Amino acid sequence: MDRFAYTPVQEQIIAAPLAGSRYISGPPGCGKTSAAVGRLRRMIEQGITAESILILTPQRSLAAPYAREISRPDLPAGGLPTIVTLGGLAQRTLQLFWPAVAGSSGFRHSELPPTYLTLETAQYYMAKVAAPLFERGYFEQLVIDRNRLYSQILDNLNKAAVVGFAHTDISRRLKNAWIGKPEQTIHYEQAQECANLFRAYCLEHNLLDYSLQIELFAQQLWPSHLVRQYLSNQYRHLIYDNLEEDVPVTQDIIREWLPAFDSSLLIFDQGAGYRAFLGADPANGETLRELCDQTGEFSQSFVTEPALQELGNAFSNILRPKAEKTVTPRALTGYSFAPSRFYPEMIDWVAAEVARLVHEEGVPPGEIAIVSPFLSDALRHSLMHRLLGHGVTARSHRPSRSLRDEPAARCLLTLARLAHPLWNLPATPQDVRAALLQIIGDIDLVRADLISAMLFSQRNKQAPLNSFDLVKPEMQERITFSIGERFMRLRAWLMDYIESEPAELDVFLARLFGELLAQPGFGFHDNYEAAGVTARLIESVQKFRRVTEATLQATGRSIGQEYLMMVADGVLAAQYLLPADEPPPDAVLVAPAYSFLMINQPVRFQFWLDVGSLGWWERLYQPLTHPHVLSRRWQPDKAWTDVDDFSANQETLQRLTSGLIARCREHIYLCAARVNERGTEEKGPLLYGIQSLLRLARELEAGHV
C-alpha cells in the first residue's frame, strides 16, 4: 500500500483550502482522481467528519479509487464518507422519505411500502403489460427478439427520467426525428403505449423501476424542503468525479446543490462521455465549471508513453474528416498490426502473443487487456480456453452474463421441472443427460446418456426417474455401481420432494443444493463456480418471488411455474450482474471496450480484437429507441439524417479509440481477421483508419512525409 509522490499540480488541489468550489479537467490518466483521493485523505486527516463527505460518481466502478482509500488500515478513525451514484442516492432517500412523498406521487397504495424493481423484474412486468399488445399485432414488422423490444421501451422510460422530459413525450421526440419509412412511426406510438401502460401498472401496484425512482427523487424529493435540509445537513463536502459520464438530471441537481456545500471538487475527463448511449451528457456537465470558484487544468499524462500519446493524436486526426493526417516516427512504435485470415486464427495468435508476453517478457497478466466491441459467449469461451491452455490466468468482464445458459443453472432448472409435475413443463432426455453430467461428478457422456435413455420416463411425471435396480446387471456394471448409488440418491430425494408439499422455487433450489448436489460425491460439492451460479439463480428467483408475490396471488399461478416459463421466454435469468467491487486479480482482462473504459484501470498492453468489425463504429440496431434523439443535446423537432448518423458514429469511434489509447502504457496490438466470426468479410471504419495509419507509416519510412 505504498503511496506515490504527487506532482505540484496535484499538491495544489490536495492542499487547497477546505472551502469553496473547484473544477478540474484534463484528459484521462493525468492524475485528477489521484489528486481528489489525496484531498479526501487530507480532509479526513484535518478533522472534517468523514460522514459529511459525499463522493458521487456516475457508475460504481468509477468510485473504486475512493473505496480503496477509505479501506486503508491507516485511515484516521471516525466515520466514513458516502460513496454513491445518483441511483443509489435516490434509492436511499426514497427509502427514508417514502411516507412523506408517496401520497402526492400518484401511487394507488401510497400508504404501503414500495417494491423496488431490478432490471430483471422490470422486464418481467413490461412483458406482462405489453404481451397482450403483441398478441394484437404490435411491432409485428420488427424482426427482433421480443425481450430486446421490452428492454428498449424500458430504456426509453429511463432516458426520459435521466434527461428530464415527460415519459409521455417519448414517441413525439422519436417521430419528429424520423425521416424513413412511415410505418416506423407506428412502432414509436406502440412503444409509447407500452411505456404508458407500464408506468400506470407501476403506480397501481407500488412498483418502483429505475425511471420512477429517478423521477420521484428529482421531482418530488429533491424539491422538498425537508429532504433538502436532511441532505444538506448530512453532506457538507462534495467530490463529484467523472461528471462527464453522468446524466443531465444528476448534473442539474448538483448545479442547485453546489452553493450549499462548504467545499466541492468537480472532476471532468476531457474527451470522454462513453456512457452517452445511457444518457451521459458531457456538455451539460461542463457547464458546472461556470459555477465554481476555482478552475484548473491537468495535462501531463502519467499513463501513456510519448509514443502512444503521438499515436493517439495521429489516430484522432485520421478519424476527423478535415484534420491534417500525419504520423510521427515515435508513434509507429506504439502499435503493431496483426492481420489474420480467419477469426479463430486471430484468437490463436492473440492467445499465443499474450502467453509470450507473460512467460517470456515477464509481463504480469493484470497488465494486459483484450478488448472487442462486443463479447459474445463464444468469443469469451474460446479466448479464455486458449489462454488457459497457454497457462495464462484470465478473467472476463461483462456487465451481464446469461445465467440460464450456464450448465449448472440449466441442470437446476431441469431438476425443478422434474420435481414439479403439476407445472406441466416437461424435460427431455437430453435435458436429463446434461443435468446428470453436472450432478454426478465423475460421470461421462456415454453413461449419462445410457441412464437418461433407460431410466428417465417422460410419461410418468410422478416418478420421472426409475430405479437403477431395474437395469440389467451387466449394464449396471458398465455404468458402475458408484454412479448407480448416487443416481438412486438423486431419485430418492426427488421422489420425497414430489410426494411432499411443494416449496417455493428458491427454497427448493437451496435445499436441493445443500442436501444433495453439494454433498460429497456429487458434482457441486467442491465446484465453487457451480455454487456461485446456483447462488445467483436462487437470488434471481428470490427477488422475483418477493416482487411478484402480491400481483401473482390474484392469478392463482405458482411463482415458481411463472418463473420457469419466463426463463423459457428469455425474460428472466437472461443476465445477471457479476459480483461488484472485487479487487481485480492478476489476470488478463477480456472485456468489451466500453466496460474496460468504465473500469478505468490502465494497462501496459492492449489487444483490440477484430478491428474490421462495424461494431467499433455503429450503434446497435434499436428500432424503438435512439440515444441521440432522446438526449438533451438534440433539438426535439429536428430530423435525424444520415449525415447525423455518420458523424455520430465517427465521433463515437474517435472517442472510443482515444479513450483506449489513453489507458494504455506501452503497446497496442491491432488484430484483424479477414473473415469475421460469422464467416463474412467486414471492413469497418476502424480498419480504414488503421489502413490510413499504415499508409502514413509506409510513406514516413519511405521519406515522403
Place this chain on the structure above:
Amino acid sequence: MQIPANFAFSQNNLQDYVDCPRRFELRYLKKLAWPAIRSEPILAVERHMLLGERFHRMIQQHQSGLSAELIAATASEPELIDWWQAYLSAAPEPLPERRLVEHTLSAPFGNYRLIAKYDLLAIAPGERAVIVDWKTSLRKPKRTLLSRRIQTRLYPFLLVEAGKLLNNGTAFKPEQLELIYWFTAEPQKPERFPYSTDQLDQDRKFLHDLIADVVNASETDFPLTGDESMCRYCNYRSLCDRGVSAAEREDDAADEDNGESSGFDLDFEQISEIAF
C-alpha cells in the same frame, strides 16, 4: 490464506471466527457463495428478517424527523404494528439530544481496521453517549449470552476509539458510554451495559488477541469448529461434510446481527446499479 491489507474486522466476521474459524475463511476471505439453507423454517426466518429490516427503517425515518403517524401507516403486518407501538411507548429514554442513525465508525487497530454500524447513537457532547441496538428476535436472550457477544465488546470500544469528532474533538471517557439492547420481545426490559475504563482495557486486549489469532490462523490453517452443533446452522455444512439438512432455528438476538442469517441476502444498493 492471507488476510487482505484492507480487511476490516466487524462484529459479524469476528463472531463467525469465534464460532468457526473455517466459516470465517470461507465467508470473508474466500467469499465463497454457498447457497444452502442455514436454518428452517426458511420462509418464516426470511419473513422475520424482512420485518426486522422494515422496523429498523421505520425507526430511522422517525429519528430523521418523519411523524410517527405517517410512518405507522406504512405498517400493516401485526408484528410490525406491535413492535412499532412498543417502540413508541417503551423506547429507552431519556436519550441525549443528538441522534445518529445507522451510523458507521471505523478505526485503525494494529495492521487492520475495526468497523461497526450503530443502529442509534445518542450523544450529548462532553457528557455522555448511548448506543442503542434494536433487537427483533423472537425471544430475549439471557444477559450472560449477550455479554459474551462480540458486539457487546466491540461497539463501546470502537466508539471510544473512533468517536472523537462526535465529542468536540475529545475521545469519550469509557464511563460516559452505555450500550442498550432493546427487545421487541420484551420492550420494558432492555439490557443496559455501562462501560468502564477497566472494561475498555479488557476489550482492547481481547480484540487484539482475537485478531492476532485470526492472523495466525491465516498463516497456518483455519480449523473447523469443535462444536459440531454449530454446523447445523451453517450453510457450509455440506462443503465441510458435516451434515445434510438445516436445523430448526434456535432464535436468539445474535441471529439478526448478521444480515445473511437466513441465507437470503438483501442488497438494495444493487437494484439501482443494475437498472440502468
